Amino acid sequence: MRRRLMLLLAPFALASTLVIAAPGTALASNGMIETGTTTYEVLPAQAQIKVTISISIANRKPSDSQYYYFWNSTQIAVEKEAGAISATSNAGKVKQKALKQDDYYRYVELDYPDVLYGQTRVVTATYAIPAAPKSPGGYRALSAYASLCAVGNGEDTGSVSIVVPAGFDLYVDSGSELTESTAKDGRLVYSTGTQSAPYKLWTCVDAENEAKLTQSPFSAGTQPFTLKSWPEDKAWSAQMQAEVTTDVPALEDLTGLTMPGARVTIVEAGDAQLGQYAGMYNADAKISYIPETIDKATVAHELSHIWFNGKMLADKWMSEGLAGYSEQAAGPGNFTACAEPGAYPTSSGPNLLSWKILSAQPTIQDEAVVDYNYRAACYVFTTLASQMGPDNFRNVITAASTDMLAYQGATAGEKLDDGDGPLTSKEMLDLIDEFGMLPAGVKDLDAAGDVFARYGIIDSSDLTARSTARTKYHALAASAGKWAMPLAVRDPMATWSFASATTAMTTIGQILDARKQIESAVEGLSLDGTQIQKDFEAATTQTDLEAVLALAKKEADAADVVARAVSLNGSSRSLTETVGLLGVDVDTQLTAARTDLAGVKPETAKSQAQSVIDTIDASGGQGTTRIAMAVGGTLVLLLLIALVVLLWRRGRKPVPAAATFAGQLPGFGPMPGTGAMPGYPAQQFDYRTQAPGWSQPQMPSQPQPPQWPPATGQGFGQQPPQWPPAAGQMPAHQPAQWPPAGQMPGQQQAQWPSTPGPQWPAPDNAIPWPPQTFRPSGDAPLREEPDTPRPFDPYGPLPSEDGPESPESGGS
Numbered sequence: 001m002r003r004r005l006m007l008l009l010a011p012f013a014l015a016s017t018l019v020i021a022a023p024g025t026a027l028a029s030n031g032m033i034e035t036g037t038t039t040y041e042v043l044p045a046q047a048q049i050k051v052t053i054s055i056s057i058a059n060r061k062p063s064d065s066q067y068y069y070f071w072n073s074t075q076i077a078v079e080k081e082a083g084a085i086s087a088t089s090n091a092g093k094v095k096q097k098a099l100k101q102d103d104y105y106r107y108v109e110l111d112y113p114d115v116l117y118g119q120t121r122v123v124t125a126t127y128a129i130p131a132a133p134k135s136p137g138g139y140r141a142l143s144a145y146a147s148l149c150a151v152g153n154g155e156d157t158g159s160v161s162i163v164v165p166a167g168f169d170l171y172v173d174s175g176s177e178l179t180e181s182t183a184k185d186g187r188l189v190y191s192t193g194t195q196s197a198p199y200k201l202w203t204c205v206d207a208e209n210e211a212k213l214t215q216s217p218f219s220a221g222t223q224p225f226t227l228k229s230w231p232e233d234k235a236w237s238a239q240m241q242a243e244v245t246t247d248v249p250a251l252e253d254l255t256g257l258t259m260p261g262a263r264v265t266i267v268e269a270g271d272a273q274l275g276q277y278a279g280m281y282n283a284d285a286k287i288s289y290i291p292e293t294i295d296k297a298t299v300a301h302e303l304s305h306i307w308f309n310g311k312m313l314a315d316k317w318m319s320e321g322l323a324g325y326s327e328q329a330a331g332p333g334n335f336t337a338c339a340e341p342g343a344y345p346t347s348s349g350p351n352l353l354s355w356k357i358l359s360a361q362p363t364i365q366d367e368a369v370v371d372y373n374y375r376a377a378c379y380v381f382t383t384l385a386s387q388m389g390p391d392n393f394r395n396v397i398t399a400a401s402t403d404m405l406a407y408q409g410a411t412a413g414e415k416l417d418d419g420d421g422p423l424t425s426k427e428m429l430d431l432i433d434e435f436g437m438l439p440a441g442v443k444d445l446d447a448a449g450d451v452f453a454r455y456g457i458i459d460s461s462d463l464t465a466r467s468t469a470r471t472k473y474h475a476l477a478a479s480a481g482k483w484a485m486p487l488a489v490r491d492p493m494a495t496w497s498f499a500s501a502t503t504a505m506t507t508i509g510q511i512l513d514a515r516k517q518i519e520s521a522v523e524g525l526s527l528d529g530t531q532i533q534k535d536f537e538a539a540t541t542q543t544d545l546e547a548v549l550a551l552a553k554k555e556a557d558a559a560d561v562v563a564r565a566v567s568l569n570g571s572s573r574s575l576t577e578t579v580g581l582l583g584v585d586v587d588t589q590l591t592a593a594r595t596d597l598a599g600v601k602p603e604t605a606k607s608q609a610q611s612v613i614d615t616i617d618a619s620g621g622q623g624t625t626r627i628a629m630a631v632g633g634t635l636v637l638l639l640l641i642a643l644v645v646l647l648w649r650r651g652r653k654p655v656p657a658a659a660t661f662a663g664q665l666p667g668f669g670p671m672p673g674t675g676a677m678p679g680y681p682a683q684q685f686d687y688r689t690q691a692p693g694w695s696q697p698q699m700p701s702q703p704q705p706p707q708w709p710p711a712t713g714q715g716f717g718q719q720p721p722q723w724p725p726a727a728g729q730m731p732a733h734q735p736a737q738w739p740p741a742g743q744m745p746g747q748q749q750a751q752w753p754s755t756p757g758p759q760w761p762a763p764d765n766a767i768p769w770p771p772q773t774f775r776p777s778g779d780a781p782l783r784e785e786p787d788t789p790r791p792f793d794p795y796g797p798l799p800s801e802d803g804p805e806s807p808e809s810g811g812s
Contacts, residue, residue, distance in 0.1 A: 031061020032071050032115075036154020036198045041163045042146040042207065047132035047232065049141045051082065053153045055110075058120040070114040071121075076153050077105045079129050081137035087125040089113065094123055104137075105151075133233040133292055138271040142230050144212035147272035149175070149204040158198025161191040168207040173272050174360030175203035204360070206272035213267070216241065220248035223259035229268040236268050236292055243299045250329040251300060256394030257307055257401055264306055268292055276358040276370075281305035296330040307401060314422035316355035317377045317457070322397070324378030325385065337386050338378035345369055351456035352377055353425060376455050384448055388436035396436040406430030407473075407493050410484035410537040416494065425457050426496055433470070445470055462496065469498040472505050479512050482528055486539035500542075507545040511536060514552035521556075521563040522597065531600040551600070558602035558609070562593050565609035568616050577616070580623030586612050 034057050041050040053076050061069035078085060080101060085108060087094040092113035099107040108125075115121040129148070131141035140147045146168065152160045162178065164170055166186045172178055178190035192201055213228040216237050225244060229237040244266070252258055269289035274280060279302040280289045288302045304326035308319045328336050344350045345368035356370050385393040399406070400423050405414040407430070416427065423431075432448045449463045473493055477485050489504035515527050527533055532552055539545045569590055573581070593608035 031059065031069060031117075033058045033060060033157075034074065034155040036152060036158035037161075038150065038153050038158070038198075038201075039161045039163060040148055040150045042131075042141045042148070042165065042168075044141055044143045044146070044165060046128075047130070047135075047141055049129040049131045049139055049146075049148050051079075051127055051129065053125045055123045055125075055154055056120060057112075057115050057123070059115045059117050062117050068117065070116050072114045073109055073111045074123060074153075074155075075099065075107055075109050076125055077151050078108055078125075078127060079137065079139070080104055080106055081135070081139065082127045082129045085125050085127045087123065089124070090122045094125075133230060133236070140270050140272075142232050144209050144230050145207070145268075145270055145273075147204075147206040147270045149202065152192075152195070152198035152201030154198040156198075157194055157196055158201070159192050159194050160198070160201045160203060161189055162203075162205060164188050164190075164207045165209075167209045167211065169209070170205050170207040173204045173206060173275065176201050178203060178205070204272060206270060208273075218245075220245045221252070221259070223248055223261065224263040226263060226265045227268075228265060230292070233268060233292060236294065239294050240266060240268075240290065240299070243294060243296060244303065247296075247300050247303055247330060251304055251326055254326060254329045254390075254394075255304070255307065255397045257397060259306060262286060264288060266290055275360065276362065276367075281309060283309035283311045297327040300330040301327050310422060312401060312422055313428070314424045315353055315457075317352035317373065317380075318423070318425065318428055320355075320374060321352075321377030321381045324374065325381040327378075328382070337382035338375060340379055341372050341375035345372055349456060350376060350454075352380075353457050380451055380455060380457075384432055384436070384451060387442060387447070388432075388440040392436040392440045395439070396431050399431045399435045400428060404431065404435075405490065405494055406434040407485065407490035408434075409487055409490055414487075417491070425452070426462075427494070429458065430494060438474075445474070465498045466496065469493060469501050469505075473501070476505055476508055476512065480508075483512075483533050484537045486537055486545065488539040488541055488545050491540070504542055504545060507542065507549055511545070511549050511552050514549070514556045517556045518552070518559040518597075521559040522566065522594065525559070525594070525598060527555075527600075530598065551602070554602040555597070555600060558597055558606035561606045561613070562590075562597050562609040565590055565593060565612040565616075568613055574620060574623075576621075576623030576627065577619040578623065579626050580619030580621065581616070582626075584615060584619070586615055589615075 034055060036056075037054045039052045039054075041052075043050055055074050055076075057071055057074065059069065059071060063069060080103075085096060087096055087110050089112040095111040097109040097111065099109055101107065110123055110125060112121055112123045129137070129139045131139040131146070131148070133140070133142065138147060146164060148162070150160045150162055152158050160176065162170070163183065164187065166188060168188065170178075170180075170188065170190055176192045176195075178192060181189045181191065183189050190205070192203065195201055210228075212231060214231050214234075214237065216227040216229065218225055218227070218241055225241075227237050227240055229240070248259060263286070265285075265287045267287060267289050269280075269291055271291065273289060274291060278291060278295070278298050281287070281302055282289075283305070286306075288305065290299060290302055301323045304323045305319065308322040308326070310316075310319065313319045313322075324338060341350075345365060350372070352373055355373060356366060358366060358370055362370075388396070398404075402413075403416050403420075403423065405416050406427065408414055429448060429452055433445070437445075437448055446463070446467050449458070449467065452458045453460050453463055470493070473485070473489065476489075485508070486504075489501055489508060492498070492501035492504065515532070518527060519525055532548065532555065535544070535548045535551065539548055569586055589608055590612050593605045593612065596602075596605035596608060
């Protein structure tokens with residue numbers, strides 16, 4: 001609602017006025033009894049209110065020897081807007097004489113014929129008050145609406161009655177209560193009943209017959225409206241529709257809000273309906289009451305209450321302040337600030353939070369306080385709006401209308417926990433600062449808070465605690481960078497629980513310090529987008545923050561280890577360290593450590609990095625060992641080579657061209673394929689193809705071959721085993737490799753046959769060789785070897801370390 005500068009109907013001032021105007025004689029105590037009956041009739045057809053004042057004067061004062069007593073005048077109060085008075089009596093003419101007048105009434109003396117002892121005179125005065133739309137004085141007598149203030153007349157006893165047509169609902173706005181009754185013609189009569197001192201009676205009423213209102217639906221943009229107007233005031237409906245159609249888009253542009261969509265009803269209202277205010281809005285019924293006298297600022301003000309009302313805003317000063325701000329849509333400009341309200345009218349100081357509502361009979365001081373509050377509320381909002389600019393202020397209003405949390409996090413559009421309730425003054429201040437002043441670049445974090453404190457909206461001690469917490473909060477938010485502040489601190493900030501918020505901010509500071517330590521320790525490492533950031537932004541409680549801090553500390557510890565590993569791996573290395581790291585891939589392991597660190601796996605990252613550190617630390621000793629082994633192995637190899645050369649020189653004999661062997665005896669390793677057995681002739685045989693009865697021939701008369709193959713480390717000159725061995729029997733010592741590395745002492749290295757087979761290789765120089773028999777194993781049939789000439793080139797005696805050795809047997 002909007003404060004009216006003056007209520008046109010003010011009958012509450014009549015009591016003292018009428019007393020002053022009353023005759024000074026003792027009335028009933030002096031023997032005269034005056035009874036007044038005053039009736040107000042609402043006549044919609046004539047758009048007027050008819051007033052009938054009937055005063056009965058009875059003289060009960062007898063004459064005495066000196067005087068006789070009579071009365072011949074009385075006084076009545078007549079509304080200043082009333083027409084001519086018709087006054088009569090039951091015995092002669094009545095003369096009228098104007099006495100005085102004030103802002104609301106004129107006082108008239110009625111002179112009538114003398115009333116002598118024992119007589120009763122009845123004086124009747126009638127007049128009409130114009131009550132059409134926009135008639136001066138605020139009296140209305142219409143088919144859908146009536147309003148009036150009725151006053152009493154008479155000195156001793158009397159009553160006041162109001163008569164309205166059937167179908168009206170009458171409401172007493174102020175003054176004496178009335179009792180309802182029904183007149184014989186169906187009209188409704190409301191009366192005070194007989195009261196003493198009727199000149200003190202007064203009552204103000206309004207009566208409504210809603211069924212008679214003219215309804216006019218229309219739309220302004222997408223918002224539907226219905227106008228309900230008095231049938232007698234067609235001009236109001238047309239003008240109101242034009243004003244609403246213009247003001248709605250202007251208000252939407254000014255506030256950044258759109259009309260709610262549900263149909264809003266605008267009712268033409270009389271002054272009595274509005275009381276001390278120029279307009280009203282019922283948020284529950286979505287009904288706005290606009291006076292018959294349309295004022296552009298009033299229309300914008302009341303339309304803004306479609307948003308700014310008790311459903312949205314908990315404190316009255318905010319609804320009226322924003323409505324006052326909205327009046328600028330119909331005024332000189334969107335952000336023309338209201339003037340500073342000046343000095344407070346009382347010594348207590350301003351307190352907009354304790355909003356005063358005027359009663360029907362306000363004191364002058366009450367009216368002054370209410371007027372001040374309206375001016376101050378408008379000043380607060382328009383002044384702050386001018387500092388932050390229109391766009392930012394629209395953001396503030398939008399946030400307020402949607403119950404936004406002032407301290408937003410990673411998820412945009414977070415709501416207050418009590419989002420269903422109206423916004424408090426503290427929450428409004430937070431929105432002004434966070435959505436308006438900060439985005440506008442206002443450096444002083446306390447600028448808006450100081451304005452709130454000046455007008456008693458918020459206690460200064462609360463604002464001091466808030467200032468300290470907000471300073472720290474925004475410093476941390478700046479340090480956090482891309483990381484959004486968690487709800488664990490934003491919620492206590494929004495609920496003004498600054499002790500809890502400070503505890504949370506201490507933990508947040510430690511987390512951000514750990515992040516800085518981690519990212520500084522390892523070049524190129526960023527925790528943005530990691531699990532730590534996600535857990536940080538998702539923290540809703542102090543316990544959640546402490547869990548994030550514990551993880552950050554582990555990550556910081558791991559980062560230190562990875563940093564040491566990176567530094568150690570990148571430093572210069574000695575020869576021994578280089579040799580020690582040959583074949584070791586520390587780079588891959590270090591990359592894995594960095595990957596785990598970036599993935600917030602501090603345990604595995606630390607383990608990987610520590611392994612790299614341990615490996616590099618041990619590389620010097622490992623390299624020394626490897627070098628020593630290499631040097632020692634080289635010396636041993638040189639000694640072996642020298643020994644082999646020496647032995648080779650001492651035991652060297654001429655060797656014929658190597659014989660070629662083919663095949664492999666069962667149970668044996670590879671047989672020599674190039675050259676002959678030492679001391680044996682070159683020969684060819686295949687024991688598997690011999691005829692039955694074939695037996696081992698005696699060897700030629702040559703020096704016996706050494707044991708074959710020789711035992712490891714054993715020289716030649718030993719008796720050989722049976723050759724070829726029986727099936728499944730291994731020679732005494734089977735060589736691991738044939739031919740042996742290098743050459744056999746004193747012999748030419750044999751060549752191993754490339755293709756296995758049973759055929760013994762044919763010698764290169766064949767000589768006749770007697771048939772021989774050979775039983776390889778078991779009961780296998782024997783067959784004769786064909787008489788084939790075989791070359792024979794026996795070797796000389798095999799030398800030994802003690803000199804030539806004679807064969808034990810010979811052959812032919």
